[in-house]
Amino acid sequence: MIKDFNYLRPTKVKEALDLLSAHKDDCKVICGGQSLLILMRQGLVTTDYLIDIKRVAELNYVNWDAKAGLTIGATTTHRTIEKSSLIQEKYRVLSDMETKLASIQVRNWGTIGGNVCHGDAAGDPAPVLMTLGATLKLGNAAGTRVMPIEEFYTDLFETALKEDELLLEIQIPTPAPRTGSAYEKFNLLSSDQGIIAVAASITLNGKTCKSARIALGNAAPTAMRAKRAEEMLAGQKLADDLLEKVGQAAAEDCEPIADIHASADYRRHLVSVFTKRMVKKAWQQAEKAA
Amino acid sequence: MKKELLRLTVNDVEYEVYINPKRLLVEVIRDELGFTGTKRACDTVSCGCCTVIIEGMAVKSCSVLAMQVDGLRVKTVEGLEVNGKLDPIQKGFLDEGAFQCGFCTSGMLMSARALLDENPNPTKEEMKDGIEGNLCRCTGYNSIIRAMTRVANGQYKEEQA
Numbered sequence: 001m002i003k004d005f006n007y008l009r010p011t012k013v014k015e016a017l018d019l020l021s022a023h024k025d026d027c028k029v030i031c032g033g034q035s036l037l038i039l040m041r042q043g044l045v046t047t048d049y050l051i052d053i054k055r056v057a058e059l060n061y062v063n064w065d066a067k068a069g070l071t072i073g074a075t076t077t078h079r080t081i082e083k084s085s086l087i088q089e090k091y092r093v094l095s096d097m098e099t100k101l102a103s104i105q106v107r108n109w110g111t112i113g114g115n116v117c118h119g120d121a122a123g124d125p126a127p128v129l130m131t132l133g134a135t136l137k138l139g140n141a142a143g144t145r146v147m148p149i150e151e152f153y154t155d156l157f158e159t160a161l162k163e164d165e166l167l168l169e170i171q172i173p174t175p176a177p178r179t180g181s182a183y184e185k186f187n188l189l190s191s192d193q194g195i196i197a198v199a200a201s202i203t204l205n206g207k208t209c210k211s212a213r214i215a216l217g218n219a220a221p222t223a224m225r226a227k228r229a230e231e232m233l234a235g236q237k238l239a240d241d242l243l244e245k246v247g248q249a250a251a252e253d254c255e256p257i258a259d260i261h262a263s264a265d266y267r268r269h270l271v272s273v274f275t276k277r278m279v280k281k282a283w284q285q286a287e288k289a290a
Numbered sequence: 291m292k293k294e295l296l297r298l299t300v301n302d303v304e305y306e307v308y309i310n311p312k313r314l315l316v317e318v319i320r321d322e323l324g325f326t327g328t329k330r331a332c333d334t335v336s337c338g339c340c341t342v343i344i345e346g347m348a349v350k351s352c353s354v355l356a357m358q359v360d361g362l363r364v365k366t367v368e369g370l371e372v373n374g375k376l377d378p379i380q381k382g383f384l385d386e387g388a389f390q391c392g393f394c395t396s397g398m399l400m401s402a403r404a405l406l407d408e409n410p411n412p413t414k415e416e417m418k419d420g421i422e423g424n425l426c427r428c429t430g431y432n433s434i435i436r437a438m439t440r441v442a443n444g445q446y447k448e449e450q451a
Contacts, residue, residue: 004291007311007357030355037314037353038334050311054358079347103423105401106335108347109354191422 002037003046013058013139016051016166021141023049024164030054031075034102034110035118059113059168062086070172074113079104081112091172093181093199097128100183103191113167116149119157119222122193126153126223128183129170130215131201137169144168150215153222176210179203180285182278185217186270194218195261196270198250200278202233204286209233214246214279219254219271226250229275238283246279247272298359300325301369309356316340316351319366327367327396338424341397342366348404350423367396370403378446379403382437390428398424402438411442 008023010016020027027049030036039045053059059073062084070091072081081087082098101107101115101124115123116136126149134149138161149170152160161167175181181201185194197217203210212233214226229249236242256267293308300323307322319325319342328351329339335353342351343365370377379402382388389395398421405412405420412420417438418431426434440446 002312004310004312006292007294007355009357033355033358034335034353037355041333052355052358099419102335103338104405104420105338105341105348105350105423106353109344109349 001043002040003043005047005050007050007052009052009055011055011057013056013166013168016053016056017139017141017164019049019051020166021164023051027051029117029166031114032077032110033114034106035114035120053166054111064090066174068171069174072112072170072172074116074167074169075111076113078102078107078110078112078115082107091132091175093128093183093201094132094172097124097183097199100124100185100190112170116152116170117159117161117167119153119159120193121153121156121220121222122197122218123223124183124185124194124197124217127197127199127215127217128181129172130223130225131181131183131199131213132172132175133201133213135171136167137171138162138165139168140164140166146171150223150225153224156221175201176203178205178210178286178289180282180287180289182281182285184274184278184281186274196256196267196274198271198274198278200275200282202279202282202286204283207237209236209238209283212279214250214275216250216254216271216275219256219267221255224254226253226275228253233279238280243276243279247276250275294357296356296360298356298361299363301365302363311355311357313356314352315342315354315356315359315364318356319351319364325366325368329393329396331393336425337394337397338401338421339394339397341400341424343400343404346404346407348401348423365400367399370399375450377403378441378450379406379437381446381449382440383434385440386433386437388429388433388437389426394424394426394428398426398434402434402441406438406441412438414439417442 028047029051059075061073063071088095129149183199185197196219199215201213212230229246251268251272256264258264294311331337331339340351401421
């Protein structure tokens, strides 16, 4: 049973930020609510004030320009991102990830900003956004700040968002030339969260790897970069024994939990296998990329 | 708790209700407005039994605050039949026997309808994706896909005209 709350429905960003600063000690922000409402119904989250930003149209957009890259407003739904021809063309890994996120019903109502702020280590967008080098624009009544998404996650379901702050925008730079990206999760039902997930992004210089980014989902209390594995790739040519070592490094550096879905050891094994696969896939895409 | 005024359109009829803002859409549809065709089952955004169509989009009504549909148009399974004529997707389900116990059916119909509205000629894979968020423990889904295929093939077009 959901505990009673006062319902506030701002329609402008400024109004939302003013409400947040007035009620910061006892409020929660809801947008699509696809995660939050479950927690509220289970009594895990209670609040005196619920600030509903679903109608803040200023934050519902997908924009792109060659210099600034891609910017996505926080209240943009997953389905909008999935179906955006702009994103399908320029950031295919992002639209592909969205098609694997939960079900159509959830993607129709749930938002990218809500997912990112929920801070679930098994969330699909975070690893992909990490490998794309995304930054987050956060705001409160006093102003805005920008931080890389990997600094945003501080612990299990915890983020660097201050109590009077709102996520406003997700910013994704234009990928370097000859960059390829890939994402896949392992699960039993395709609409489930990943038992683990791996995203990789590879930039090539000739036949050698110029730089690499690898991010893991549900393999630690938060989504995380596998930095040692990334460093092993720099300056190297694609080879099976290299992939083996890279997968091993990622598996050693993650901190998976054991739960009803998989043991910690099995998760490490999966991380190693999927890291190999995603690095190879991203590499092959980079070879084809302009 | 202060009650809030909610204005919404369900199956082309406008309603005004005063509700506690914590009420979920499925509760308002069933308990306030009496459209009990929409089923409530898992309550955790898993099973899809409570699926309704909001402004053309299939959404699980157990995971939406009713206040969020203020001013919007909602269609429930009761709204599929028009002037005594079943919707083609309902005919398809009947002709293929695409149910046994029937509990998932109203949600399944709404997901199938929303998919066909959005994409009138879906591939089999697209049909599967369209009902991915709806669980059925009886049919094995094949009869549901066949029902959707009938509609996509335009089988009931003349009867609707």
